[in-house]
Amino acid sequence: MTLEWEQTVVDARDPAALGRWWAEALGWSAVDDSPEEYEIRPGPERLPGLLFVRVPDPRTVKNRLHLDFRPDDQAAEVERLLALGARRADVGQGDEVTWVVLADPEGNEFCVLSSRRH
Structure with missing residues (x-):
């Protein structure tokens, strides 16, 4: 199969x-x-x-599935996505994580991971 x-x-x-x-x-x-x-x-x-x-119906609870993205430059990518209309989201991740949680314009959470080390 x-x-x-x-x-x-x-x-x-x-x-x-x-x-x-x-x-x-x-x-x-x-x-x-x-x-x-x-x-x-x-x-x-x-x-x-x-x-x-x-x-x-609108989304009312935290997503059970979300997308993760790994950029070359995390800070620059987060700023670009925020400028496009994303917003920061708190899903209980705390302050000591290496990723940034954002939400798209309809509130769907996704993560921008730290840049991959080469």
């Missing part, structure tokens, strides 16, 4: 707006921009993608 990871699905109040935000944040491209579903990928034929689907 062979499985290929196609996409991660993200519930959204406004799939197009959230999908465009993530496309800008990641430098990815839209491959489906219908009103009910908005999919982005690193390139048209590259996987996996993120698929944003419309749901009627």
Whole structure:
């Protein structure tokens, strides 16, 4: 049996707006921009993608799944994402961690890890 990871699905109040935000944040491209579903990928034929689907209810609790990103420069990337509209989030991580927890415009948490040491 062979499985290929196609996409991660993200519930959204406004799939197009959230999908465009993530496309800008990641430098990815839209491959489906219908009103009910908005999919982005690193390139048209590259996987996996993120698929944003419309749901009627707002997010009310901490995510049970979140994405982690490892940048070249953590501080610069955090500042860039905050300028795009992310906000800092507290999920109980404390002050002595090496990652930064942020939330996208709809409140979905994600982590910006420390830069990888070479």
